[in-house]
Amino acid sequence: MARPTLAVWKFASCDGCQLSLLDCEDELLAIAGAIEIAHFPEASRKSVAGPYDLSLVEGSITTPEDAERIKHIRAQSHSLVAIGACATAGGIQSLRNFADLDGMAAAVYPRPDYLDVLATSTPISAHVPVDIELHGCPISKYQLVELVTAVLAGRRPRLPKFAQCVECKAHGTACVMVAEGQPCLGPVTLAGCGNLCPRVGRGCYGCFGPVEGANVAAMTARFAELGLDARQIRDALRSFTAAAPAFAEGGQGNG
Amino acid sequence: MAERTIKVDALARVEGEGAIKLKIGPSGVEAAEFRIFEPPRFFEALLRGRDAADAPDITSRICGICPVAYITSANQAMEAALGVTVTPEIAALRRLLYCGEWIQSHVLHAAMLHAPDFLGLEDAFEIARLRPDLVKTALRLKKLGNELMEVIGGRAVHPVNTRIGGFWRAPDPERIAALIPELEWGIGAARDMTLDFAGFDFPQDEADYTFVSLVHPETYPIELGRIGSNRGLDIGVEAFAEHFAEEQVARSTALHARHGDAPYLVGPLARYANNFARLSDSCRDTAAAAGLGPVERNPFRSILVRMVEVQYACEEALRLARGYVPPDPPAVVAPRRAGTGHGCTEAPRGICHHSYTLDDEGRILSAAIVPPTSQNQKQIEDDLARVAGRFLDLDDAALQWRCEQAIRNHDPCISCATHALRPTIERV
Numbered sequence: 001m002a003r004p005t006l007a008v009w010k011f012a013s014c015d016g017c018q019l020s021l022l023d024c025e026d027e028l029l030a031i032a033g034a035i036e037i038a039h040f041p042e043a044s045r046k047s048v049a050g051p052y053d054l055s056l057v058e059g060s061i062t063t064p065e066d067a068e069r070i071k072h073i074r075a076q077s078h079s080l081v082a083i084g085a086c087a088t089a090g091g092i093q094s095l096r097n098f099a100d101l102d103g104m105a106a107a108v109y110p111r112p113d114y115l116d117v118l119a120t121s122t123p124i125s126a127h128v129p130v131d132i133e134l135h136g137c138p139i140s141k142y143q144l145v146e147l148v149t150a151v152l153a154g155r156r157p158r159l160p161k162f163a164q165c166v167e168c169k170a171h172g173t174a175c176v177m178v179a180e181g182q183p184c185l186g187p188v189t190l191a192g193c194g195n196l197c198p199r200v201g202r203g204c205y206g207c208f209g210p211v212e213g214a215n216v217a218a219m220t221a222r223f224a225e226l227g228l229d230a231r232q233i234r235d236a237l238r239s240f241t242a243a244a245p246a247f248a249e250g251g252q253g254n255g
Numbered sequence: 256m257a258e259r260t261i262k263v264d265a266l267a268r269v270e271g272e273g274a275i276k277l278k279i280g281p282s283g284v285e286a287a288e289f290r291i292f293e294p295p296r297f298f299e300a301l302l303r304g305r306d307a308a309d310a311p312d313i314t315s316r317i318c319g320i321c322p323v324a325y326i327t328s329a330n331q332a333m334e335a336a337l338g339v340t341v342t343p344e345i346a347a348l349r350r351l352l353y354c355g356e357w358i359q360s361h362v363l364h365a366a367m368l369h370a371p372d373f374l375g376l377e378d379a380f381e382i383a384r385l386r387p388d389l390v391k392t393a394l395r396l397k398k399l400g401n402e403l404m405e406v407i408g409g410r411a412v413h414p415v416n417t418r419i420g421g422f423w424r425a426p427d428p429e430r431i432a433a434l435i436p437e438l439e440w441g442i443g444a445a446r447d448m449t450l451d452f453a454g455f456d457f458p459q460d461e462a463d464y465t466f467v468s469l470v471h472p473e474t475y476p477i478e479l480g481r482i483g484s485n486r487g488l489d490i491g492v493e494a495f496a497e498h499f500a501e502e503q504v505a506r507s508t509a510l511h512a513r514h515g516d517a518p519y520l521v522g523p524l525a526r527y528a529n530n531f532a533r534l535s536d537s538c539r540d541t542a543a544a545a546g547l548g549p550v551e552r553n554p555f556r557s558i559l560v561r562m563v564e565v566q567y568a569c570e571e572a573l574r575l576a577r578g579y580v581p582p583d584p585p586a587v588v589a590p591r592r593a594g595t596g597h598g599c600t601e602a603p604r605g606i607c608h609h610s611y612t613l614d615d616e617g618r619i620l621s622a623a624i625v626p627p628t629s630q631n632q633k634q635i636e637d638d639l640a641r642v643a644g645r646f647l648d649l650d651d652a653a654l655q656w657r658c659e660q661a662i663r664n665h666d667p668c669i670s671c672a673t674h675a676l677r678p679t680i681e682r683v
Contacts, residue, residue, distance in 0.1 A: 029380075
């Protein structure tokens with residue numbers, strides 16, 4: 001039986017999520033044995049034509065050309081998985097969605113007229129149907145291995161659907177908001193990173209994006225009680241998953 | 256054979272998206288372009304109005320391969336702006352973290368992205384079928400680099416434990432000590448791999464590069480030093496903008512940097528040439544055994560310099576791990592105030608320079624970030640033209656591959672340059 005084929009695609013991003021695949025040092029050769037890596041330009045000159053059983057898509061859609069390209073990729077992919085905050089929420093570059101793009105372009109480029117970009121940075125799901133999303137900036141490589149394993153086994157991957165707070169409890173991490181009065185997005189953020197920030201005494205900065213049913217209003221009210229002004233509350237929500245609807249709306253009410 | 260056209264639209268085994276366009280006529284190479292078409296993400300603009308503390312984490316998202324370079328350059332620039340001096344313990348822990356990034360990034364490039372070219376293979380997975388031990392050793396070394404980043408930074412891609420003034424929490428000494436046996440192994444593994452790669456059949460090539468890197472009187476520069484060159488430049492990092500300019504060209508979403516009117520090269524070849532005397536005796540011994548002199552001008556042999564630097568990073572990390580004293584407190588408190596500051600560190604692929612101006616509440620008024628690949632872009636185009644001219648007798652497929660190598664020699668990070676590669680060779 002032919003091995004399932006894997007393709008890895010890149011849009012506007014930092015490469016960190018696809019790097020996570022190469023960072024699976026213990027599993028990489030086993031994965032490469034079980035799957036035919038058909039298209040993965042960051043790692044290989046070889047490119048086999050589609051269709052592909054599994055497409056991993058990194059990055060957000062920010063140009064008219066990319067808005068077309070993702071449709072062709074969808075058409076060639078049996079399963080399409082969006083990986084990372086850019087592909088699932090628009091990424092840090094979605095801060096442009098809240099600003100004047102022409103002004104931003106002029107601030108960076110002497111000749112903004114050379115550029116051909118969209119006014120917004122949007123997730124893959126805004127353009128084509130997405131089968132599974134792996135969240136995070138970057139994604140967790142453990143979730144990536146679970147995803148590939150699940151696809152090979154023909155089952156859904158087991159991914160957390162609860163808030164970061166649950167991870168703190170599971171790890172026995174003291175609550176940085178209760179104990180230290182530090183602002184922490186843990187109550188409204190999807191778990192999965194491995195409880196990284198609170199474990200070093202830092203409030204979660206929300207890089208896995210909002211958890212389903214996030215009560216952002218209650219959390220921003222608490223931030224205000226902790227002494228954050230409206231701009232600080234807005235900026236806390238406007239980072240790597242700024243355009244995720246729950247965070248975007250929460251940010252709008254502040255600053 | 257007067258006219259030929261060769262085209263490659265998406266360069267593989269580089270980080271990000273780019274292209275090569277080459278035009279060859281009866282008189283030789285007529286035009287060579289290294290195009291970067293990765294969509295712009297406007298980092299400098301989206302930093303405006305943000306708190307100074309946001310810059311290291313936001314700019315780390317410029318590059319998932321070398322986030323520590325961005326984090327460290329940004330932190331140092333902010334510390335300069337805010338008048339903060341970190342303690343020796345914090346400085347040592349930063350260097351240890353940075354060693355982890357050098358190891359993982361260099362091994363990724365040398366063994367998995369660059370080495371396949373010299374073996375005539377498409378990728379590291381093909382190497383793994385022929386020489387599984389080589390790839391397993393490379394993965395173990397890369398994992399060591401990532402473990403350093405995880406133990407100190409919290410995670411390998413976009414570490415979370417860093418901040419202006421230092422760290423959120425000092426790593427437990429036991430966890431640092433646990434890395435020591437693997438670092439001891441890593442020194443020898445890096446040396447063996449250097450000597451292994453020294454047996455490759457390297458294309459003959461040489462260029463009279465202007466090498467620009469950090470320089471330091473006492474140590475091989477990673478996270479600190481002045482900016483120097485092999486042509487007599489010696490400036491503080493705050494004077495960068497007076498000596499280097501960025502310009503925009505239509506074919507690229509990365510700004511091209513230049514030094515006067517001439518291209519220049521940053522990265523391992525430059526660091527090595529400018530700081531050879533600062534390497535350890537054991538690293539210089541490995542270099543000599545691999546056939547490297549004190550200066551290496553053949554860019555195809557940069558793979559050897561990268562591996563010598565992996566050995567150095569393992570040695571440095573071992574020294575720092577053995578001498579580890581947890582910084583207490585883990586960070587120096589930074590005030591909120593107005594200021595301008597500059598930071599420059601050696602990303603694996605060359606100097607990464609940051610400048611920020613802050614208002615009196617410590618908010619960012621302006622930001623300027625010059626990544627290594629945009630500095631190298633002009634030199635890479637010159638390399639492309641030179642290499643294509645030198646190997647015109649190759650058939651189209653072989654010439655295309657050789658031209659791709661001319662780019663990969665410099666480990667371009669196109670996401671860094673805020674963008675990507677495609678080779679097009681047009682023989683008119």
